[in-house]
Amino acid sequence: MELVFDLRRNWLILTCKALAWALLAVTVFNIASFAQSTDTAINRSFSAEAETNMYQLVDRLADPEDFYEFRQSRTNLEQLGAFYDELNEADEFDLLSVFDQPVPVRDFRGNETFDAGYGTEGSVGGPYTDEVGRRVQDVKAVQLNQKAFDFYRLAVSEGTPPDWGDVDYSDGAVPVLLGSSYAGVYEVGDVIDGNFYTLPMRMQVTGILEEEASLYYQGEMNFYLDHHLLIPYPPSAEQFAAQDQVFYGILYFAMVNADIAVPRGLSTDQVLGELAEASDHSGFEHYAVANLPDYLLQFSLVKSIIQDNLALVQGIGVLLCLGVLVASGFANAQLLRRRQAKALAFWRLGYSRGAIRRMLLLTALVQYAAAAAGTAVGLSLLPQASPAGLWSAAGVLVLLVSVDAAHESHLLRRLIDHTSGRMGT
Amino acid sequence: MLQLDSLSKTVREPNGQQRRLFDALHMTMADDDRSIAILGRSGSGKSTLLRILAGLDGAYTGSYFHAGELVPQREQASADFRMRHIGYVTQSYDLLEDRNVLHNVRLGVGPGEDAEERASECLAAVQLEGFERKPVRHLSGGEAQRVAIARALAKRPDVVLADEPTGALDERTERSILDLFAELQRQGRRFIIATHSETVARACDRRLVLADGRLVERG
Amino acid sequence: MSGRTVAIVGGLTLLFMLLASALSVYNTQQEAITLEGNKLYSTASIRVTGDPREIVRKARTLGPETRIYVQLPGEARVRNLLVDDPTGLNLPLHEGRPFRAGEEKAAIVGAAIPVVDRDGREYFEYDGEIYEVIGRLGAGPDSLLAADVLLSDPARAFDGSGPIVVDRVDAYARYVENFGSQGVARMNEDTNRRTNIDFVSPLLLGLGTAIVTAGAVFTGMLAASLLQRRHHVLHLLGHRRLPVQARSVGQLGLVAVMAGLPAFAAAVLAGDPMVSGASVLGVEALVASAVVVSFLTAAHLRRPVAPWS
Numbered sequence: 028m029e030l031v032f033d034l035r036r037n038w039l040i041l042t043c044k045a046l047a048w049a050l051l052a053v054t055v056f057n058i059a060s061f062a063q064s065t066d067t068a069i070n071r072s073f074s075a076e077a078e079t080n081m082y083q084l085v086d087r088l089a090d091p092e093d094f095y096e097f098r099q100s101r102t103n104l105e106q107l108g109a110f111y112d113e114l115n116e117a118d119e120f121d122l123l124s125v126f127d128q129p130v131p132v133r134d135f136r137g138n139e140t141f142d143a144g145y146g147t148e149g150s151v152g153g154p155y156t157d158e159v160g161r162r163v164q165d166v167k168a169v170q171l172n173q174k175a176f177d178f179y180r181l182a183v184s185e186g187t188p189p190d191w192g193d194v195d196y197s198d199g200a201v202p203v204l205l206g207s208s209y210a211g212v213y214e215v216g217d218v219i220d221g222n223f224y225t226l227p228m229r230m231q232v233t234g235i236l237e238e239e240a241s242l243y244y245q246g247e248m249n250f251y252l253d254h255h256l257l258i259p260y261p262p263s264a265e266q267f268a269a270q271d272q273v274f275y276g277i278l279y280f281a282m283v284n285a286d287i288a289v290p291r292g293l294s295t296d297q298v299l300g301e302l303a304e305a306s307d308h309s310g311f312e313h314y315a316v317a318n319l320p321d322y323l324l325q326f327s328l329v330k331s332i333i334q335d336n337l338a339l340v341q342g343i344g345v346l347l348c349l350g351v352l353v354a355s356g357f358a359n360a361q362l363l364r365r366r367q368a369k370a371l372a373f374w375r376l377g378y379s380r381g382a383i384r385r386m387l388l389l390t391a392l393v394q395y396a397a398a399a400a401g402t403a404v405g406l407s408l409l410p411q412a413s414p415a416g417l418w419s420a421a422g423v424l425v426l427l428v429s430v431d432a433a434h435e436s437h438l439l440r441r442l443i444d445h446t447s448g449r450m451g452t
Numbered sequence: 453m454l455q456l457d458s459l460s461k462t463v464r465e466p467n468g469q470q471r472r473l474f475d476a477l478h479m480t481m482a483d484d485d486r487s488i489a490i491l492g493r494s495g496s497g498k499s500t501l502l503r504i505l506a507g508l509d510g511a512y513t514g515s516y517f518h519a520g521e522l523v524p525q526r527e528q529a530s531a532d533f534r535m536r537h538i539g540y541v542t543q544s545y546d547l548l549e550d551r552n553v554l555h556n557v558r559l560g561v562g563p564g565e566d567a568e569e570r571a572s573e574c575l576a577a578v579q580l581e582g583f584e585r586k587p588v589r590h591l592s593g594g595e596a597q598r599v600a601i602a603r604a605l606a607k608r609p610d611v612v613l614a615d616e617p618t619g620a621l622d623e624r625t626e627r628s629i630l631d632l633f634a635e636l637q638r639q640g641r642r643f644i645i646a647t648h649s650e651t652v653a654r655a656c657d658r659r660l661v662l663a664d665g666r667l668v669e670r671g
Numbered sequence: 672m673s674g675r676t677v678a679i680v681g682g683l684t685l686l687f688m689l690l691a692s693a694l695s696v697y698n699t700q701q702e703a704i705t706l707e708g709n710k711l712y713s714t715a716s717i718r719v720t721g722d723p724r725e726i727v728r729k730a731r732t733l734g735p736e737t738r739i740y741v742q743l744p745g746e747a748r749v750r751n752l753l754v755d756d757p758t759g760l761n762l763p764l765h766e767g768r769p770f771r772a773g774e775e776k777a778a779i780v781g782a783a784i785p786v787v788d789r790d791g792r793e794y795f796e797y798d799g800e801i802y803e804v805i806g807r808l809g810a811g812p813d814s815l816l817a818a819d820v821l822l823s824d825p826a827r828a829f830d831g832s833g834p835i836v837v838d839r840v841d842a843y844a845r846y847v848e849n850f851g852s853q854g855v856a857r858m859n860e861d862t863n864r865r866t867n868i869d870f871v872s873p874l875l876l877g878l879g880t881a882i883v884t885a886g887a888v889f890t891g892m893l894a895a896s897l898l899q900r901r902h903h904v905l906h907l908l909g910h911r912r913l914p915v916q917a918r919s920v921g922q923l924g925l926v927a928v929m930a931g932l933p934a935f936a937a938a939v940l941a942g943d944p945m946v947s948g949a950s951v952l953g954v955e956a957l958v959a960s961a962v963v964v965s966f967l968t969a970a971h972l973r974r975p976v977a978p979w980s
Binding site: 039040043046047050051053054057058060061064065067068071072139140145146147148149150151239241247248249250251253254324325328329332333335336339340342343344346347350351353354357358360361409411 | 679682683686687689690693694697700701704707708709718720721810813814815833834852854856857858859860861862863864865866867868870871872874875878879881882883885886888889892893896
Binding site: 506507508527528531532533534535536538540542546547548550551559560603607 | 676901903906910911
């Protein structure tokens with residue numbers, strides 16, 4: 028019965044407390060889910076292994092005529108292929124070969140956001156009819172080697188990554204991955220008809236990338252792949268049929284224009300030495316190397332932005348926790364003021380401290396239950412699932428309950444002690 | 453001085469039924485009346501009558517005159533009337549327990565007076581010199597009653613209304629409060645006191661009994 | 672108001688003002704971090720290709736707060752920012768101040784940009800013209816924006832090379848609704864995409880604001896409860912309710928002013944170009960208003976059932 032009286036008299040304060048607690052628990056859940064998401068982002072793109080010096084390898088055949096002449100010789104291309112293979116197999120560093128090259132796709136199912144021109148300096152080309160009368164559209168595509176795929180920790184959310192060892196363009200088919208925005212447009216197992224440079228290619232979708240998959244490309248750390256089609260490079264640039272020389276001539280140059288991720292212990296001279304050695308072995312000399320200090324700079328700055336965000340979010344979370352705790356303390360003092368007469372009446376009637384505390388605790392339990400229910404409702408409205416968030420929200424509620432129960436008991440004890448003291452004088 | 457003319461009031465009982473508390477009630481406090489006791493059983497309406505006289509309750513029919521002028525029934529105007537003419541001592545004293553004696557009495561000082569000086573005068577009048585800085589929560593019942601009276605006197609009201617002023621006091625303290633009332637009457641103060649105590653009633657010049665919604669003069 | 676009441680109400684008001692100020696600073700800093708991680712563009716920005724003159728003209732009709740970034744020719748990352756009302760733009764700055772409305776021939780530059788010192792003032796030179804440097808881009812000298820320059824020069828509104836970035840709330844929907852989707856693309860290079868901060872941050876702000884609002888309302892109600900007896904006594908003594916309440920509101924206001932001082936002083940003393948004393952004052956005024964309004968509402972509701980009603 029006392030419970031009902033107490034709730035009727037103090038419902039407003041109790042509701043405010045329960046509401047504030049529930050809001051705080053939901054806030055803590057969000058902060059924990061953000062911490063988890065930050066952790067994932069750091070592990071995915073900003074791991075210690077990725078904190079390397081970066082060099083850019085380019086060919087020196089900038090003149091179109093030189094470029095054309097070079098590709099007419101099969102020997103030249105074989106040297107180029109051997110150069111690539113030696114670098115690709117080097118243990119000292121990672122050759123990250125990535126090239127952004129639109130691919131014409133027949134009867135493309137996606138919207139304009141996949142178009143090669145979308146969001147670029149060019150314009151959206153949209154579907155068009157090719158020379159043999161088929162409806163095609165140029166879509167965003169990236170070709171890359173396994174080293175790049177692994178270095179940037181790209182992973183699939185559906186399907187499987189390509190079997191890198193089996194990638195072979197000679198039979199006109201290649202396994203491809205699609206960016207996460209392709210989910211619902213194409214499915215794993217679908218075959219996309221397109222052209223890869225000069226060759227018609229059947230591109231079999233083996234997987235869909237995780238959301239926000241990204242890599243460092245041409246000075247941009249935030250190069251996202253959600254709208255891209257990923258074409259894997261073959262494991263080596265060894266053999267090609269004579270009739271495909273034009274195709275491989277272009278492909279090998281694309282492959283060799285790459286970034287080189289070098290552990291920070293390896294000096295520039297050592298890198299240049301490795302390249303010179305590969306050049307000597309293969310006979311390919313038309314290359315140049317440039318340091319890319321921007322990579323490490325962007326690496327650390329983008330990482331620090333993510334971490335700054337986390338620090339900021341956690342900071343505001345701690346402040347809100349403190350705020351709610353202090354406000355709850357004030358509310359408890361006010362509650363006891365309103366319950367003072369009742370508590371003292373029971374004390375004078377001979378009730379023990381424990382009995383009075385249990386009486387008040389009963390109301391507190393109702394408030395705790397309301398806060399837990401409010402938290403449950405709040406969490407059910409959130410779309411993201413986060414086991415760590417749930418534990419954190421539960422943890423903060425337990426902390427609040429413990430501190431609150433202790434504080435209420437302390438206030439009651441002080442009141443009774445004070446009264447007893449006065450009564451004794 | 454004060455006059456109630458055909459005053460009627462209906463109240464709603466806790467069970468929801470309407471009850472006629474006052475039925476064409478008449479009362480007059482003449483200029484030379486020093487004190488009037490209003491007697492009556494519990495629930496007869498003594499406190500409500502005092503609230504009407506204080507201008508705290510305007511929900512009645514009939515007329516209430518002060519010095520020949522109709523006392524307003526609207527809240528704001530009746531507050532002004534109370535501020536100028538009425539001192540009111542409630543049954544529970546209504547003191548601010550977290551403040552000291554002086555602060556409580558100063559609240560009652562009317563505009564245009566030195567609040568501190570006037571409050572000290574009033575405390576002296578109720579024989580509480582030296583109590584100025586004492587927290588109210590540390591006062592005894594009799595002392596708290598005196599502070600409430602001092603506060604009621606502070607604005608020099610035409611009449612002080614006191615609701616059961618000795619209800620919670622022992623005999624000795626009751627006696628001292630009545631002596632105080634007598635002394636204050638000698639100094640020119642007027643009182644209307646709602647009480648069920650015959651001792652208090654005997655100390656007043658006139659005694660009115662509230663029964664069945666009307667006031668009857670008792671000798 | 673007794674010392675105890677002042678301590679309780681003042682303490683709570685101080686607490687919620689500090690929280691509100693912290694939320695406001697968080698919001699500013701978070702926006703700045705977002706901008707820093709996305710080349711100064713918000714997550715709502717769009718890239719528009721086509722005739723620069725036409726795009727700028729159209730974008731300007733979307734509202735004075737619309738930011739139009741025009742990439743200027745040259746190797747440096749120099750952009751011209753066209754915005755009529757820059758007040759809502761929390762640029763990441765580690766020195767100086769942001770652009771003011773109508774300000775021309777001014778520049779905000781990254782730490783790596785060479786500037787010319789003349790008579791104690793710094794200037795950035797571009798294409799034969801000089802611009803006074805009023806601020807330094809980026810949360811610190813080492814910043815993703817260290818090599819960026821923002822100019823405020825309406826005279827170069829149509830000098831763009833390449834796509835123009837239009838940035839405002841609902842930029843895509845607003846632009847497409849008014850001018851069609853031809854040449855319009857959503858931006859895609861935001862660092863925030865790597866985490867769920869864009870989801871969490873507004874939620875955090877919303878929840879934080881709810882906690883502060885509930886706290887401020889509770890403080891007002893507590894004040895009404897603590898002052899109830901005083902109001903009752905003064906009413907018995909013949910004081911009109913309105914002046915009594917007005918006096919209490921005045922006292923509450925004074926307490927709020929005192930409670931607001933620490934956060935305001937901290938904001939001023941911090942000397943951070945991102946945190947202005949005025950914005951902290953604005954937030955504190957909102958908290959104080961919530962306290963006063965809930966106080967008045969509670970004081971009105973707490974009146975005993977009046978016979979005159």
